[in-house]
Amino acid sequence: MQTVDNSKPEADRLNIGACVVLLSSREVHGPNARKVQRLTPKSLGVLLALARRAGQVVTRDELFADVWPDTMPTNDVLTQAVTQLRKVFAAADGGDDSTPYIETIAKTGYRLLAPVVWDDVDTTGATMEGSEIAAEAAPRSDAASTISTKPARELRRRLRRHVLLAVGLVLLTSTVVMAWLLWGRMSPEAPTDEVDASGTRVVGSPARPYRLITSNAAFETNPTLSPDGALVVFAKEAEGRSTLWIQSTGSTPPVALVATPADASDRFPVWSPDGRQIAFARFLPHAGCEVLLVSATGGDARRATRCDGTDMLSFSWSTDGRSLLFGSMTGAYASRGIRTLELASGRWSSLSYEMGADDSDYAPQYSPDGSRIGFVRNPQVGDLWVMDADGGNAKWLTNDAAEIRGWSWLHSDEIVFGRRVDSESRLYRLDVATRTLRDMGVDDARNPTVSRHGGNLAFMRDRPQFGLFRVPLKEGAGQRVRLFASSGRDSQPMVSPDGSQLAFTSDRSGTFALWWGRLAEPDSLRVVEGLRPEARQPMDWSGDARSLLVSGRDADGLPGIYEVMPEDGRWKKLAVPVREPLQAIYGGTPGTLLVVERGDEERMSLTLFDRTQTPWKRLASLEGVSQARLDRAGDRVLFTRLGSSGLWQVKPDLAAGSILPVNKEVPTRWRYRTWAVTGNGTVGYMSIGAGCASQFSVIVGDGASRCLDTDKFSSGNGMSLAPDGSAAFIALGIAEGADIGVMRVPKRAPRSVLGVGKWLPWLEKPLS
The missing domain is CATH 2.120.10.30 (TolB, C-terminal domain)
Known part of the structure; x- marks a missing residue:
C-alpha cells in the first residue's frame, strides 16, 4: 500500500491564528504579548502534530506516537503540554481565553481551531509545491522553461522513492535480526508447579519491587x-x-x-x-x-x-x-x-x-x-x-x-x-x-x-485507613460516633449548613469519588457518579444546603469547579474563566462566587466573580491566598495566605481596605486546610499537640482546646464543624502505621x- 504524505513542508515560521511560531527557537510572538513566550520541546512537538492536521481531531494515541515514540508516558505528560500551549497562546493573543486555539474532544483527543499558515520553506521556489505553483502562474511565453524543469522533478521524485525504500529495507532487516536474537536468548518455559482444572498454570502474587x-x-x-x-x-x-x-x-x-x-x-x-x-x-x-x-x-x-x-x-x-x-x-x-x-x-x-x-x-x-x-x-x-x-x-x-x-x-x-x-x-x-x-x-x-x-x-x-467521625466538643456531650463506616479511605467530611447532610470523598468503591448521605438515614448514602473530585481543597455548601461546590478534574486531567446537587446525583462543570481554579466558595450575595486560582507565573489569588453574566465578570481580586471560607454570621471572608502562617479576614467584596489579621500564628502554612467555621462565626483548628495526635483548638472564639485523640491522627485535607459548634466532623486514622x-x-x-x-x-x- 502506498502512503501519500500531503502534509505541508515545515518552515521555520508557522502562523497560527494571530500568533507567529519560530520553530528553531520555540518562540511564540503575538500582537498583545508582553514578552516573548517560549515552548518546551514536547509542547512544540504536540503543536506541530496538531498543525499538520489543523481542524481535524488528533487522538491522544496519535500524539503519543508522534511526540513520545518508543516510550510509555502518562496522560499527565500530554495534558501538561496542551496546558502550556493554551497558556502561551492566551498570553500572546490577549491574555485570556476569549480566542480558543485548542479544543478538547472528550475521551478522544484534541483539535487545533485556529487557522494555520505555513511560510514558504524557500522563497526562491525550491520546494516541489512552490515550483509547481510558480510554473502555473508563469506567463505563456515561459512555457518552454517550465517544461524543461519536469525531467529534473521526476528525477528527484524517483530518487526520493528509492531512498525511502532502502531505509525501509534496512529497518525491516534490523527488526528481523533483533527478533531472532531475542528468540534465541529466551529461556525454556519453567516446569509447571501447579495447574488448575483447565490445565492453566497457577502463579503467586507478583513480587513487589521493594x-x-x-x-x-x-x-x-x-x-x-x-x-x-x-x-x-x-x-x-x-x-x-x-x-x-x-x-x-x-x-x-x-x-x-x-x-x-x-x-x-x-x-x-x-x-x-x-x-x-x-x-x-x-x-x-x-x-x-x-x-x-x-x-x-x-x-x-x-x-x-x-x-x-x-x-x-x-x-x-x-x-x-x-x-x-x-x-x-x-x-x-x-x-x-x-x-x-x-x-x-x-x-x-x-x-x-x-x-x-x-x-x-x-x-x-x-x-x-x-x-x-x-x-x-x-x-x-x-x-x-x-x-x-x-x-x-x-x-x-x-x-x-x-x-x-x-x-x-x-x-x-x-x-x-x-x-x-x-x-x-x-x-x-x-x-x-x-x-x-x-x-x-x-x-x-x-x-x-x-x-x-x-x-x-x-x-x-x-x-492509613481513615474513618469519618462526629466528635462532641463539649465535656459530657456524649461519645464520638463513626459515620458511614467502610473499609476504604474516607476524608474531607463537610456537613451541610442545616446539619442534616454530609458530603465526603472516599475510595470505598474502588475508585476515588464524591459521596453524600443524610446523617439520620444511613441507607441514603450514595456515590455521585461520573465526577472525579480533587483532594486538595474542601467543598463548600450553599446557604440553603441544596448544592455544593467541588474542585475536580475532567477526562483530560484539567482542573475545574463543579456544582453538585447531591440529593439528585446531578452535577455540572462551571464556566469559571480562569486557567487553573483550585477552590470555589459561594459569595456573600446571590450570583457571586469566590475562586482561589493559580494564574500566570503560578501566582495564587482569590477572585470574586459575578456568575450571572456571560462570560463571568471579575469584580475584585486578592493575591497570595491559599484557602478561603465564608463566615456568613460575621459578613466576612476568612482566608489563609500562601506566604505566611495565620488567619486573615476581608469583606465579601474583597475591598482592599477591609483586610485585617485574625490570628497571626495559626493555621500554619503546613496545616492551612485543617480549620473550619461554625454558623455563629467560631473558628476551630486541628493540629498535633504535645502528647496529642489530634488536638482541637478554638482560634476565633473562647479559645477552648481539647485533645480529641491521643494516638490517632486526623486527616490534613479538610474538616467541618456543626452549625452550632457542638461537634467536629473529622477523618481519623483507624488503621495507621508507616x-x-x-x-x-x-x-x-x-x-x-x-x-x-x-x-x-x-x-x-x-x-x-
Missing part, C-alpha cells in the same frame, strides 16, 4: 540513606515524640542514633556526602529549634544553627560536605529564599534568584554533580523547580499544583518524588531535560531518598535511537 525493613506499630518516617546504600537513618514517631534510629538495609534491628531529651523531638535526618555525619533538626518546647550534627557512629551532637519558630524547615548537604543548604525559613531566623550555611565559619550566604513576594522554596538539594539545585516551590500547592547552582536559569519542571511529598535526585538529570494522587501518594521519576514523567509502580509511598553510590532507594510506605521500604534504583528507560533503543538492554549493549 521490601520493608521495618514493620512495627510505630511511625517510621523521613529516611536517609548512607552514600553506599548500606545503612538507613529514620525518625520514629511514638508516644507524642520523635527519635532517630539507624539500621542496615537488611533486616537487622535498629539502634538509637542519638539520645533525645525527654521534652524534645528529633526529625529530618540527612546523611553527609562522605558518610561520616548526619545533620538533623531537634524541636524543643516553646517553639525552640536547632539543627545539629552527629557522627554516623553516634555520640554527642553539636549545634550547627538555631531555627526557632520555623514551621517549614528543610535542609540538605552541599556536594563537598562543607555547608548546609536551607530552604525558606520563618520564625526568628527567617529567610525568604534559599541560602547556604558554611559549617566551619557559621557564615550564611543567600542565593540571588527570581522569586515572587509570596513564594516559599522548600527542600532544596544539589544535584549529584553539584551543577544544579532542585527544590519545591510553595509546597502547599507545589511544583518541582530547578536552577543553576549559582541561582541562575530557574525554571519549573512540573506545573500541576500537586502535593509533592518528598523528592530526591536519582541522577544529575533525573528526579524521583512522591505525589498525592486521589487518596494515596505514589512515586514518580522525572526526566529533567524532557520533563517526561513515569509512574514507578510504587503506591502509598512518599519521602524517597537515594544513595549517592550504592544504587539503593528508600522511602516511607504509609497505608514503615521504611528499600529497593534498587530501577534502570532508566533508554532514549530512542532510530526506534530500537528500547531493545538494547535485552541485548546487553551499553547505552551511550
Whole structure:
C-alpha cells in the first residue's frame, strides 16, 4: 500500500491564528504579548502534530506516537503540554481565553481551531509545491522553461522513492535480526508447579519491587540513606515524640542514633556526602529549634544553627560536605529564599534568584554533580523547580499544583518524588531535560531518598485507613460516633449548613469519588457518579444546603469547579474563566462566587466573580491566598495566605481596605486546610499537640482546646464543624502505621535511537 504524505513542508515560521511560531527557537510572538513566550520541546512537538492536521481531531494515541515514540508516558505528560500551549497562546493573543486555539474532544483527543499558515520553506521556489505553483502562474511565453524543469522533478521524485525504500529495507532487516536474537536468548518455559482444572498454570502474587525493613506499630518516617546504600537513618514517631534510629538495609534491628531529651523531638535526618555525619533538626518546647550534627557512629551532637519558630524547615548537604543548604525559613531566623550555611565559619550566604513576594522554596538539594539545585516551590500547592547552582536559569519542571511529598535526585538529570494522587501518594521519576514523567509502580509511598553510590532507594510506605467521625466538643456531650463506616479511605467530611447532610470523598468503591448521605438515614448514602473530585481543597455548601461546590478534574486531567446537587446525583462543570481554579466558595450575595486560582507565573489569588453574566465578570481580586471560607454570621471572608502562617479576614467584596489579621500564628502554612467555621462565626483548628495526635483548638472564639485523640491522627485535607459548634466532623486514622521500604534504583528507560533503543538492554549493549 502506498502512503501519500500531503502534509505541508515545515518552515521555520508557522502562523497560527494571530500568533507567529519560530520553530528553531520555540518562540511564540503575538500582537498583545508582553514578552516573548517560549515552548518546551514536547509542547512544540504536540503543536506541530496538531498543525499538520489543523481542524481535524488528533487522538491522544496519535500524539503519543508522534511526540513520545518508543516510550510509555502518562496522560499527565500530554495534558501538561496542551496546558502550556493554551497558556502561551492566551498570553500572546490577549491574555485570556476569549480566542480558543485548542479544543478538547472528550475521551478522544484534541483539535487545533485556529487557522494555520505555513511560510514558504524557500522563497526562491525550491520546494516541489512552490515550483509547481510558480510554473502555473508563469506567463505563456515561459512555457518552454517550465517544461524543461519536469525531467529534473521526476528525477528527484524517483530518487526520493528509492531512498525511502532502502531505509525501509534496512529497518525491516534490523527488526528481523533483533527478533531472532531475542528468540534465541529466551529461556525454556519453567516446569509447571501447579495447574488448575483447565490445565492453566497457577502463579503467586507478583513480587513487589521493594521490601520493608521495618514493620512495627510505630511511625517510621523521613529516611536517609548512607552514600553506599548500606545503612538507613529514620525518625520514629511514638508516644507524642520523635527519635532517630539507624539500621542496615537488611533486616537487622535498629539502634538509637542519638539520645533525645525527654521534652524534645528529633526529625529530618540527612546523611553527609562522605558518610561520616548526619545533620538533623531537634524541636524543643516553646517553639525552640536547632539543627545539629552527629557522627554516623553516634555520640554527642553539636549545634550547627538555631531555627526557632520555623514551621517549614528543610535542609540538605552541599556536594563537598562543607555547608548546609536551607530552604525558606520563618520564625526568628527567617529567610525568604534559599541560602547556604558554611559549617566551619557559621557564615550564611543567600542565593540571588527570581522569586515572587509570596513564594516559599522548600527542600532544596544539589544535584549529584553539584551543577544544579532542585527544590519545591510553595509546597502547599507545589511544583518541582530547578536552577543553576549559582541561582541562575530557574525554571519549573512540573506545573500541576500537586502535593509533592518528598523528592530526591536519582541522577544529575533525573528526579524521583512522591505525589498525592486521589487518596494515596505514589512515586514518580522525572526526566529533567524532557520533563517526561513515569509512574514507578510504587503506591502509598512518599519521602524517597537515594544513595549517592550504592544504587539503593528508600522511602516511607504509609497505608492509613481513615474513618469519618462526629466528635462532641463539649465535656459530657456524649461519645464520638463513626459515620458511614467502610473499609476504604474516607476524608474531607463537610456537613451541610442545616446539619442534616454530609458530603465526603472516599475510595470505598474502588475508585476515588464524591459521596453524600443524610446523617439520620444511613441507607441514603450514595456515590455521585461520573465526577472525579480533587483532594486538595474542601467543598463548600450553599446557604440553603441544596448544592455544593467541588474542585475536580475532567477526562483530560484539567482542573475545574463543579456544582453538585447531591440529593439528585446531578452535577455540572462551571464556566469559571480562569486557567487553573483550585477552590470555589459561594459569595456573600446571590450570583457571586469566590475562586482561589493559580494564574500566570503560578501566582495564587482569590477572585470574586459575578456568575450571572456571560462570560463571568471579575469584580475584585486578592493575591497570595491559599484557602478561603465564608463566615456568613460575621459578613466576612476568612482566608489563609500562601506566604505566611495565620488567619486573615476581608469583606465579601474583597475591598482592599477591609483586610485585617485574625490570628497571626495559626493555621500554619503546613496545616492551612485543617480549620473550619461554625454558623455563629467560631473558628476551630486541628493540629498535633504535645502528647496529642489530634488536638482541637478554638482560634476565633473562647479559645477552648481539647485533645480529641491521643494516638490517632486526623486527616490534613479538610474538616467541618456543626452549625452550632457542638461537634467536629473529622477523618481519623483507624488503621495507621508507616514503615521504611528499600529497593534498587530501577534502570532508566533508554532514549530512542532510530526506534530500537528500547531493545538494547535485552541485548546487553551499553547505552551511550
